[in-house]
Amino acid sequence: MNAPDRYERFVVPEGTKKVSYERDTKIMNAASFTVEREDHTIGNILRMQLHRDPNVLFAGYKLPHPLKYKIIVRIHTTSQSSPMQAYNQAINDLDRELDHLKSAFEAEMLKFSRDY
Incomplete structure (x- = not known):
């Protein structure tokens, strides 16, 4: 059909940045981040993590x-922060959370494999 091959959904083409940043000229402390080769999975997780930050006034994606x-992830922050800081903090927090989840999962798998 007309749809591209499945592998094209996740492979970033040569010369293309994974994440690009565009500052909003009309609203102070607002910006948009375009994340290539991602979908609702990452968009929703990132949006929810951004909502945990008290300096984030708005976070959404489309x-x-x-x-x-x-x-496209849109972030609007208070004057105490910037969209870039909020984005980087959210990514770092998610990275730590996922590392913890992986460690906990592997520990449980190790317990389970010893029992049998």
């Missing part, structure tokens, strides 16, 4: 088109 594999 998929511009179902056949274009990118998301």
Whole structure:
């Protein structure tokens, strides 16, 4: 059909940045981040993590088109922070959370494999 091959959804083309940043010129402390080759999975997790930050006034994402594999994350922060700081903090926090989840899962798997 007209849809691209499945592998194209996740492979970032040569010369393309994974994340690009665009500052909003109309609203102070607001910006958009375009994340290539991602979908609702990352968009929703990132949005929820951003909502945990007390300096974030607004965080949302959208998929511009179902056949274009990118998301646009929009962040508006208070004057105590910047969208770039909030984005980087959210990514680092998610990285730590996922590392903890992986460690806990592996520990439980090790316990389970000893029992049998």
